[in-house]
Amino acid sequence: MSRDPEELGTAPNSVPPGSPGSSVSSVSSSPSYPSELRVSDSTHPGRRRSSESPLAQSWRDVLLRLSLSLPIDTELDQLLREFMDGLAALLPSAAFGACVVSTNGAAPVVLSRLPVGMALDIDRDPTRLFPGFHDERIFDLEDGAVGSTLHLASPLQALSPLQTQIGTQAALLLAAAVRRARLYMRAEESARSIRKLQAQVIQNEKLASLGQIVAGVVHELNNPLTSIIAYSDYLKRMARSRPQYAEQEDELERLRRIGEAAARILNFSRDLVAYARPAADVPGTVHVPAIVEKALIFCEHEFQGAKIQILSDFDGHLPPVRGMAGQLTQVFVNLFTNAAHAMAPDGGELRITMHADKVQQTLTVEVADTGTGIAEDDMPQIFEPFFTTKTDGRGTGLGLSIVRGILDAHSGTIHASSELGEGTVFTLTLPLAVVVPTLLPRG
Ligand SMILES: Nc1ncnc2c1ncn2[C@@H]1O[C@H](COP(=O)(O)OP(=O)(O)OP(=O)(O)O)[C@@H](O)[C@H]1O
Ligand SMILES: [Mg+2]
Numbered sequence: 001m002s003r004d005p006e007e008l009g010t011a012p013n014s015v016p017p018g019s020p021g022s023s024v025s026s027v028s029s030s031p032s033y034p035s036e037l038r039v040s041d042s043t044h045p046g047r048r049r050s051s052e053s054p055l056a057q058s059w060r061d062v063l064l065r066l067s068l069s070l071p072i073d074t075e076l077d078q079l080l081r082e083f084m085d086g087l088a089a090l091l092p093s094a095a096f097g098a099c100v101v102s103t104n105g106a107a108p109v110v111l112s113r114l115p116v117g118m119a120l121d122i123d124r125d126p127t128r129l130f131p132g133f134h135d136e137r138i139f140d141l142e143d144g145a146v147g148s149t150l151h152l153a154s155p156l157q158a159l160s161p162l163q164t165q166i167g168t169q170a171a172l173l174l175a176a177a178v179r180r181a182r183l184y185m186r187a188e189e190s191a192r193s194i195r196k197l198q199a200q201v202i203q204n205e206k207l208a209s210l211g212q213i214v215a216g217v218v219h220e221l222n223n224p225l226t227s228i229i230a231y232s233d234y235l236k237r238m239a240r241s242r243p244q245y246a247e248q249e250d251e252l253e254r255l256r257r258i259g260e261a262a263a264r265i266l267n268f269s270r271d272l273v274a275y276a277r278p279a280a281d282v283p284g285t286v287h288v289p290a291i292v293e294k295a296l297i298f299c300e301h302e303f304q305g306a307k308i309q310i311l312s313d314f315d316g317h318l319p320p321v322r323g324m325a326g327q328l329t330q331v332f333v334n335l336f337t338n339a340a341h342a343m344a345p346d347g348g349e350l351r352i353t354m355h356a357d358k359v360q361q362t363l364t365v366e367v368a369d370t371g372t373g374i375a376e377d378d379m380p381q382i383f384e385p386f387f388t389t390k391t392d393g394r395g396t397g398l399g400l401s402i403v404r405g406i407l408d409a410h411s412g413t414i415h416a417s418s419e420l421g422e423g424t425v426f427t428l429t430l431p432l433a434v435v436v437p438t439l440l441p442r443g
Pocket of ligand 1: 334338339342369371372373374378382383387388389390394395396397398399400401424
């Protein structure tokens with residue numbers, strides 16, 4: 001192991017404070033140092049000067065070894081801890097600390113380390129990490145974020161020129177290590193998103209093939225369902241033509257129900273296939289109440305399982321909007337499914353209201369539930385792709401991002417308000433369809 005370089009404080013080759021690399025500021029309680037001094041540096045940090053003695057070279061070797069051993073695949077605070085362990089071996093009587101500013105809005109990572117047996121002054125000066133110390137130097141870290149610093153402090157005397165030089169080099173080393181760690185984190189993050197996206201693509205492909213299978217199944221169902229409807233109609237007509245018609249009222253009612261149930265399955269399956277074919281979706285005049293009714297039928301299974309009461313309050317003759325029926329159905333299917341999930345398993349109320357604003361030329365739809373509500377922290381993220389709180393695999397986090405995409409494409413808006421434990425209201429606005437006035441014949 002090399003000698004303690006602090007013994008070399010007056011080494012002939014030592015460079016004045018703030019020599020190579022990053023800029024340095026000094027905060028000192030000694031009159032010989034101004035309280036805030038920034039010295040810019042010009043010597044190339046990596047170049048070794050020919051006059052250096054072998055002893056002075058050894059601290060560079062320690063720093064080099066430290067630089068090579070610092071991990072990149074770790075959190076910043078772990079990286080700083082390992083850096084400080086290495087630096088402590090080199091500067092045992094100095095205190096040092098670092099403040100590494102985050103690039104993603106998180107709190108900065110601040111770590112400090114005192115020489116063995118020392119404690120910090122309680123009356124802290126906010127500009128210093130070591131306020132009670134005689135001398136403190138602050139090195140700016142060029143780590144890709146503005147404001148990161150390395151602090152080096154000496155408890156009883158001014159830092160020696162060599163200590164300052166080591167600090168300057170250590171700051172360069174730390175900045176490079178933090179830059180590498182940040183790059184690694186970004187690469188990891190991208191790899192994670194790609195993996196998530198790949199899983200999503202596979203899932204979407206599965207759903208697409210399932211859609212084709214369903215379309216085939218529905219096609220096969222068509223003929224028998226049409227037969228059931230036709231034969232139940234036929235049997236009803238036959239029964240009515242018989243003399244004992246009045247006594248068979250109960251049987252006729254059952255026949256009517258068979259026909260109705262079959263017609264319902266037929267309509268549902270046809271709608272389902274139409275919904276699964278977005279390519280055929282062309283803009284047109286869309287009656288939102290009809291779309292909402294259809295979406296409610298699609299979500300019936302979700303509501304039944306979760307004891308949900310539907311309260312819809314709107315006029316079926318509201319003016320139409322211009323849009324794509326299939327996509328707007330998808331909007332309401334997603335909103336109703338989310339509401340059902342938020343109210344399961346105890347149930348609740350799903351209230352759908354609508355009104356048209358003739359002045360603004362918009363249709364407003366409110367979808368309100370009495371479910372779990374959305375936490376304040378989650379609220380800014382709910383429309384982000386892949387944001388989900390459904391960790392049980394029920395959600396991919398794409399529903400609301402698709403909803404917002406569809407509303408954007410329709411020049412509409414969507415807004416959520418929620419009270420945790422009380423429920424959530426989604427408010428949608430869609431521009432009304434421009435009604436072309438028809439020229440009525442005179443008279
Ligand atoms: N009505 C609601 N009540 C409570 N939380 C909701 C409601 N709607 C959405 N959320 C919250 O917003 C998150 C995102 O919703 P989104 O529909 O985008 O994804 P998901 O429902 O989790 O999954 P997916 O819709 O892709 O199956 C949900 O995980 C949930 O936390
Ligand atoms: Mg959803």
